[in-house]
Amino acid sequence: MHEATAATLRIDLGALVDNYRLIQHAAAPAAVAGVVKADAYGLGAVEISGAIFDAGCRHFFVAHLCEAMALRPHLPPAATLYVLNGLHPGAEAECAAIDVVPVLNSLEQVDAWSACARTLGRSLPAVLQVDTGMSRLGLMPQDATALAAQPHRLDHVDLLLLMSHLACADHPDDAFNQQQWASFRAIADLFPGVPLSLDNSGGALAMRPDHGDLVRAGIALYGGAPHDSANPMHPVITLDAYIIQLRRVPAGTGVGYGLAHRCDRPSHIATISVGYADGWPRNLGSVGSAFIDGVRAPIVGRVSMDSMTIDVTDVPDHLLYPGAPVELIGPHQSIDAVATQAGTISYEILTRLGRRYGRDYLPVPIAASTGAL
Numbered sequence: 001m002h003e004a005t006a007a008t009l010r011i012d013l014g015a016l017v018d019n020y021r022l023i024q025h026a027a028a029p030a031a032v033a034g035v036v037k038a039d040a041y042g043l044g045a046v047e048i049s050g051a052i053f054d055a056g057c058r059h060f061f062v063a064h065l066c067e068a069m070a071l072r073p074h075l076p077p078a079a080t081l082y083v084l085n086g087l088h089p090g091a092e093a094e095c096a097a098i099d100v101v102p103v104l105n106s107l108e109q110v111d112a113w114s115a116c117a118r119t120l121g122r123s124l125p126a127v128l129q130v131d132t133g134m135s136r137l138g139l140m141p142q143d144a145t146a147l148a149a150q151p152h153r154l155d156h157v158d159l160l161l162l163m164s165h166l167a168c169a170d171h172p173d174d175a176f177n178q179q180q181w182a183s184f185r186a187i188a189d190l191f192p193g194v195p196l197s198l199d200n201s202g203g204a205l206a207m208r209p210d211h212g213d214l215v216r217a218g219i220a221l222y223g224g225a226p227h228d229s230a231n232p233m234h235p236v237i238t239l240d241a242y243i244i245q246l247r248r249v250p251a252g253t254g255v256g257y258g259l260a261h262r263c264d265r266p267s268h269i270a271t272i273s274v275g276y277a278d279g280w281p282r283n284l285g286s287v288g289s290a291f292i293d294g295v296r297a298p299i300v301g302r303v304s305m306d307s308m309t310i311d312v313t314d315v316p317d318h319l320l321y322p323g324a325p326v327e328l329i330g331p332h333q334s335i336d337a338v339a340t341q342a343g344t345i346s347y348e349i350l351t352r353l354g355r356r357y358g359r360d361y362l363p364v365p366i367a368a369s370t371g372a373l
């Protein structure tokens with residue numbers, strides 16, 4: 001327990017590595033890249049990258065150049081770090097200077113990167129992203145065709161990967177996945193010999209004979225369900241708040257802002273140490289739950305900024321005292337369960353995790369930490 005903090009976030013690096021291996025097994029012979037954007041979905045990019053590097057991971061993706069600048073010094077030289085959102089106009093020299101690989105998303109970015117390489121008098125690595133139907137990032141197929149017909153535009157650019165992104169990977173049976181793979185292969189024929197990367201977590205864990213050369217896994221590494229069927233991943237985090245104060249109130253008492261909850265019986269109310277400023281969804285007020293030693297304690301009333309109130313009338317008294325731990329995410333409540341109740345996805349629950357938590361990283365057990373020796 002971190003007494004000075006809002007709650008204790010425990011991050012199990014052994015479970016993370018187990019998930020890395022599970023994805024590796026599902027996607028083989030494709031390699032697995034760790035997507036560590038947004039501070040590894042809130043779990044800590046430095047710690048997460050280090051643990052999967054030791055398990056053999058050599059490819060890492062962030063979204064922004066600033067994330068790459070922060071992470072690069074912590075990664076060994078053997079790690080390749082890619083920037084998904086591409087090259088911000090004017091940032092080419094900065095990008096080239098710090099040994100990161102931009103994902104080029106337009107012909108303008110291709111030309112700018114090639115020009116930067118010419119200026120520096122050396123070739124520069126890049127990923128070329130094509131849009132295979134998601135309408136988000138990447139060259140349109142006709143731009144890719146035009147580029148393939150003018151190969152000089154890639155002078156001094158060393159293409160490490162051709163990539164695209166799946167729109168419907170969380171539904172493995174959606175026919176659009178096949179359609180995107182087919183479009184991707186057609187474009188790949190224009191760039192022979194360049195390794196291919198299309199699948200994210202959902203794609204990597206879908207039953208498909210071929211996953212290309214590199215899958216880009218985020219949510220599945222962190223224990224979230226990669227798609228809409230049973231979740232094969234190991235849970236990676238637990239989040240324990242603690243009881244700040246307890247009170248017994250008569251039936252009819254109002255609780256919290258707006259007195260949004262009225263006790264319908266004499267009730268035992270605990271105020272716990274996490275609120276919406278800690279990333280706990282405010283719309284779980286009077287909807288969500290906490291658990292104390294496995295006993296459900298419903299959230300009553302609105303979620304405040306720094307605390308919320310739970311009804312502990314049905315929880316045995318010996319478990320209730322100031323400082324007692326209260327499970328918000330753990331064996332009784334997964335990140336996907338919290339997300340479903342809050343009307344969102346596990347990605348959002350993770351990336352909102354509070355900065356006021358004490359973080360404990362459980363190390364990878366010695367026997368499991370082989371792979372890169």
Ligand SMILES: *Cc1c(COP(=O)(O)O)cnc(C)c1O
Nearest residue numbers: 035165200201216217218219220
């Ligand atoms: C975020 C992201 C990923 C990782 O997706 P998950 O569903 O978390 O595995 C992969 N590729 C791209 C382009 C992304 O933006």
